[in-house]
Amino acid sequence: MDADKVFKALADPTRRKLLDLLCERNGQTLGQLCENLDMARQSATQHLQILEAANLVSSVRRGREKLHFINPVPLHEVYERWVRKFERQRLSLLHDLKKELEGKQP
Amino acid sequence: MDADKVFKALADPTRRKLLDLLCERNGQTLGQLCENLDMARQSATQHLQILEAANLVSSVRRGREKLHFINPVPLHEVYERWVRKFERQRLSLLHDLKKELEGKQP
DNA sequence: AGAAGATGCAGATAAATACCTGCATATCAA
DNA sequence: TTGATATGCAGGTATTTATCTGCATCTTCT
Numbered sequence: 001m002d003a004d005k006v007f008k009a010l011a012d013p014t015r016r017k018l019l020d021l022l023c024e025r026n027g028q029t030l031g032q033l034c035e036n037l038d039m040a041r042q043s044a045t046q047h048l049q050i051l052e053a054a055n056l057v058s059s060v061r062r063g064r065e066k067l068h069f070i071n072p073v074p075l076h077e078v079y080e081r082w083v084r085k086f087e088r089q090r091l092s093l094l095h096d097l098k099k100e101l102e103g104k105q106p
Numbered sequence: 107m108d109a110d111k112v113f114k115a116l117a118d119p120t121r122r123k124l125l126d127l128l129c130e131r132n133g134q135t136l137g138q139l140c141e142n143l144d145m146a147r148q149s150a151t152q153h154l155q156i157l158e159a160a161n162l163v164s165s166v167r168r169g170r171e172k173l174h175f176i177n178p179v180p181l182h183e184v185y186e187r188w189v190r191k192f193e194r195q196r197l198s199l200l201h202d203l204k205k206e207l208e209g210k211q212p
Numbered sequence: 213a214g215a216a217g218a219t220g221c222a223g224a225t226a227a228a229t230a231c232c233t234g235c236a237t238a239t240c241a242a
Numbered sequence: 243t244t245g246a247t248a249t250g251c252a253g254g255t256a257t258t259t260a261t262c263t264g265c266a267t268c269t270t271c272t
Binding site for chain 1 (some may be wrong): 216217218219221
């Protein structure tokens with residue numbers, strides 16, 4: 001997984017909306033997705049290309065249409081790599097802060 | 107939580123490295139963090155400000171030093187809002203794709 | 213074949229982003 | 243107090259990014 005591509009893909013609200021739309025109904029065409037977007041079709045295409053490069057979306061050509069499918073695997077890997085790691089110390093943080101402040105002031 | 111700020115904060119590799127560094131040792135000063143970064147101190151400051159604006163990092167002034175602490179709460183909320191949602195349909199995706207292709211071709 | 217529909221490709225541009233340098237301020241320690 | 247240390251602030255710049263417009267290509271349907 002290219003974590004940088006995944007994070008950068010998720011950084012844009014339009015692309016997160018595209019993922020939301022595909023989550024509601026998987027396998028939508030470019031045209032269908034554009035109906036919910038309020039921007040030029042060509043712009044949406046670029047966003048979808050970024051999502052594909054991050055492996056968050058796969059597409060299949062069917063005739064003159066292009067169908068898009070969400071792929072949750074990279075998101076799961078982001079979770080494993082990032083969220084769980086930081087959650088492990090969740091409970092110790094207030095302790096760290098308190099100790100730090102107490103230990104150095106009279 | 108401002109999801110957009112959180113995602114944009116995580117989109118930069120330097121900022122993710124800062125979170126990693128704070129995960130290894132919480133409560134580091136700006137100077138300590140800079141030793142691991144290979145960029146001007148002022149640049150690191152800007153990254154830390156973005157992390158603070160996203161509430162991923164908190165800081166406390168102690169004399170002439172500034173201590174930084176990681177805050178995992180926004181990451182957890184990102185997980186709840188994003189990762190779990192998409193994971194729920196994880197198993198159905200290959201099915202969706204297969205059905206889509208089969209149903210429309212002779 | 214020809215028209216309509218869906219998507220692809222390329223170049224232009226305005227805004228956002230990540231850096232930097234230079235100088236200012238505040239704190240500690242001798 | 244004075245020098246050294248840690249951080250803050252402001253401005254400048256080069257790169258990246260998001261978006262658009264215009265035109266091309268490829269299917270489908272009549």
